[in-house]
Amino acid sequence: xxxxxxxxxxxxxxxxxxxxxxxxxxxxxxxxxxxxxxxxxxxxxxxxxxxxxxxxxxxxxxxxxxxxxxxxxxxxxxxxxxxxxxxxxxxxxxxxxxxxxxxxxxxxxxxxxxxxxxxxxxxxxxxxxxxxxxxxxxxxxxxxxxxxxxxxxxxxxxxxxxxxxxxxxxxxxxxxxxxxxxxxxxxxxxxxxxxxxxxxxxxxxxxxxxxxxxxxxxxxxxxxxxxxxxxxxxxxxxxxxxxxxxxxxxxxxxxxxxxxxxxxxxxxxxxxxxxxxxxxxxxxxxxxxxxxxxxxxxxxxxxxxxxxxxxxxxxxxxxxxxxxxxxxxxxxxxxxxxxxxxxxxxxxxxxxx
Numbered sequence: 112x113x114x115x116x117x118x119x120x121x122x123x124x125x126x127x128x129x130x131x132x133x134x135x136x137x138x139x140x141x142x143x144x145x146x147x148x149x150x151x152x153x154x155x156x157x158x159x160x161x162x163x164x165x166x167x168x169x170x171x172x173x174x175x176x177x178x179x180x181x182x183x184x185x186x187x188x189x190x191x192x193x194x195x196x197x198x199x200x201x202x203x204x205x206x207x208x209x210x211x212x213x214x215x216x217x218x219x220x221x222x223x224x225x226x227x228x229x230x231x232x233x234x235x236x237x238x239x240x241x242x243x244x245x246x247x248x249x250x251x252x253x254x255x256x257x258x259x260x261x262x263x264x265x266x267x268x269x270x271x272x273x274x275x276x277x278x279x280x281x282x283x284x285x286x287x288x289x290x291x292x293x294x295x296x297x298x299x300x301x302x303x304x305x306x307x308x309x310x311x312x313x314x315x316x317x318x319x320x321x322x323x324x325x326x327x328x329x330x331x332x333x334x335x336x337x338x339x340x341x342x343x344x345x346x347x348x349x350x351x352x353x354x355x356x357x358x359x360x361x362x363x364x365x366x367x368x369x370x371x372x373x374x375x376x377x378x379x380x381x382x383x384x385x386x387x388x389x390x391x392x393x394x395x396x397x398x399x400x401x402x403x404x405x406x407x408x409x410x411x412x413x414x415x416x417x418x419x420x421x422x423x424x425x426x427x428x429x430x431x432x433x434x435x436x437x438x439x440x441x442x443x444x445x446x447x448x449x450x451x452x453x454x455x456x457x458x459x460x461x462x463x464x
Contacts, residue, residue: 116400117328120419123385127416132231142182145447152443166248167218170315173323174225177236184243220248228256261336314345325355325421350460358422367406374407374417
């Protein structure tokens, strides 16, 4: 698939999310079952049981409405509520820290960085977690075109731009670099500055990307995207990504094929929003450009809108694992979510020791 077609597919997908951010966010209110399983599996890591540390640094790539942050903070709150507190030398100790699931209680706090392209979803996310912000050590919200940065081999977090690099006060200005800052960004900034003047980390204890890989067109670009995630992961950290497997379900596959046919017709007719990114020749040949597992899905029956989505087969996932950089390995792999309990495949990646 050539670059022009990739960019065109990204354009029609963006048009859908810009027009339907609110309804999309409403369908993304609940935690994923896979996240619960993820924490259970991470708790088994040997390095997670030692001592009380500083802040847990979390980088959420394609953070959307920040529901994963909400999930993390809820889990931490639950563990704090369940922990038995004692006093030793005048200092409160959480006795269950070594047995917590991440374990969150082994860390004194959480430093969070959320990165996404869609300003509307970020604003909804800021509204969503506003009441929880006081429990964070720091929170940075960065807007970036993740697919384009991967294509250009650029870091997802643009440290080279001074306006995007420093603490959240600068990050708020960075947000306005391409779109008006959400109303709550300034509020987040005040909380961050009140706690400590922090900078965006260059490496993270936990790097995640959920519900996004299927929007990246072309295997090579998807492979490059994963490499970018791994570069953000600290030597002792964990990188986790989810891969959507909707076409593995016969009914979902049939529906996806029907919607793809309809949206391809709309694209060729020029009635699909974002279609202006394609030339006439590309529109006529777009069907030939789609690869195995590629679909153009609709959204809640909304005419004139489509989104590029790739469904990952077990064979492709095996290839992704095989093609990991030599310095990284697969720690764990499992399926969860959806009515069939296997709609997403999760990959937990770590650096080789």
